[in-house]
Amino acid sequence: MVSLKGVINDPQGLVVEDALHHLGYPEVVGARVGKFISLELDVEDLASAQLRVDEMCQRLLCNGEIEDYRFDLQPGPG
Amino acid sequence: MSVRFGIAVFPGTWSDRDCAHAVELAGAEAVQLWHGDRDLKGADVVILPGGFAYGDYLRTGAIARFAPLMAAVREHAALGGLVLGICNGFQILCEAGLLPGALLRNSSLQFRCQPCWLRLEAPAAAFFGQCQPGGLLRLPISHGEGRFYADKETMAQLNGEGRVALRYTDAGGRLTDPANPNGSLEAVAGILSEGRNVLGLMPHPERACEPLLGSSDGLLMFRSLIGQLGSRT
Numbered sequence: 001m002v003s004l005k006g007v008i009n010d011p012q013g014l015v016v017e018d019a020l021h022h023l024g025y026p027e028v029v030g031a032r033v034g035k036f037i038s039l040e041l042d043v044e045d046l047a048s049a050q051l052r053v054d055e056m057c058q059r060l061l062c063n064g065e066i067e068d069y070r071f072d073l074q075p076g077p078g
Numbered sequence: 079m080s081v082r083f084g085i086a087v088f089p090g091t092w093s094d095r096d097c098a099h100a101v102e103l104a105g106a107e108a109v110q111l112w113h114g115d116r117d118l119k120g121a122d123v124v125i126l127p128g129g130f131a132y133g134d135y136l137r138t139g140a141i142a143r144f145a146p147l148m149a150a151v152r153e154h155a156a157l158g159g160l161v162l163g164i165c166n167g168f169q170i171l172c173e174a175g176l177l178p179g180a181l182l183r184n185s186s187l188q189f190r191c192q193p194c195w196l197r198l199e200a201p202a203a204a205f206f207g208q209c210q211p212g213g214l215l216r217l218p219i220s221h222g223e224g225r226f227y228a229d230k231e232t233m234a235q236l237n238g239e240g241r242v243a244l245r246y247t248d249a250g251g252r253l254t255d256p257a258n259p260n261g262s263l264e265a266v267a268g269i270l271s272e273g274r275n276v277l278g279l280m281p282h283p284e285r286a287c288e289p290l291l292g293s294s295d296g297l298l299m300f301r302s303l304i305g306q307l308g309s310r311t
Contacts, residue, residue, distance in 0.1 A: 004182075007229075008182070008227060009185065009261070011183060011184075011185050011186070011187050011261075012183065012187065015187065035136075060136070060140065061136070063137055063140070063173065063180055065172075065178075065179065065180045065227075065228070065229070066180045066182060066227060
């Protein structure tokens with residue numbers, strides 16, 4: 001999951017928040033729109049995948065000047 | 079010997095021919111530089127033009143910065159060579175780390191295509207030598223993601239070092255919210271690198287080179303570059 005840093009104005013999030021208010025959800029007090037990226041990896045173990053994915057985030061998937069990222073790993077079939 | 083401009087072509091670039099036309103109008107030679115090559119073909123100035131490089135997938139410019147051509151552009155810039163990034167080219171320069179900051183989705187969430195007033199903020203003879211210092215330029219913008227952002231420290235550094243080249247203003251040169259078309263931080267429209275040899279800007283000077291198009295102010299920038307290089311030889 002890659003999303004704009006909290007200090008950065010997210011106009012898409014503001015529009016979503018406004019739309020939800022119009023639909024009758026006044027309890028929504030914040031909305032941010034980010035990107036969901038799904039990767040399939042062929043690796044031996046999750047520990048090494050953790051390091052590799054972190055590197056991928058820093059080198060390409062996330063621009064550290066404006067975005068934060070977080071990810072989780074799930075073992076696939078087999 | 080005439081000054082040679084190398085104009086980068088990435089998959090999806092569409093302002094390369096407009097740039098070549100502007101360069102030729104200004105009296106210099108234009109050659110196309112293919113993104114897959116590392117060859118700058120002897121260019122004195124490299125232009126990264128507007129468009130959508132590699133579809134701008136993931137983020138604008140995020141993939142283009144890995145193009146083989148960009149390695150050559152980095153070397154050129156490191157040696158003090160002149161680089162001009164226009165619109166998508168500015169986005170690529172930021173992603174490539176040749177300029178600080180980033181360009182985000184316009185605060186209006188709309189694609190904005192309109193003429194703008196730009197105030198010349200910083201002395202940068204190479205790019206603006208033939209423009210009036212502190213004067214206004216009339217150039218069009220055409221982008222959906224041009225909202226400049228940099229963190230506080232970077233912004234302070236850009237201001238402190240006089241590296242904000244252009245800001246969006248109204249016709250009187252005043253900074254106002256309506257005159258800022260994309261919500262850029264401090265109305266920044268263009269910035270310079272530390273060495274002042276790399277300029278990134280969102281407006282399109284190549285589309286303001288003939289009176290028929292509403293402004294010839296862009297031609298001053300191309301002539302400034304030619305003048306700068308002519309005086310070196």
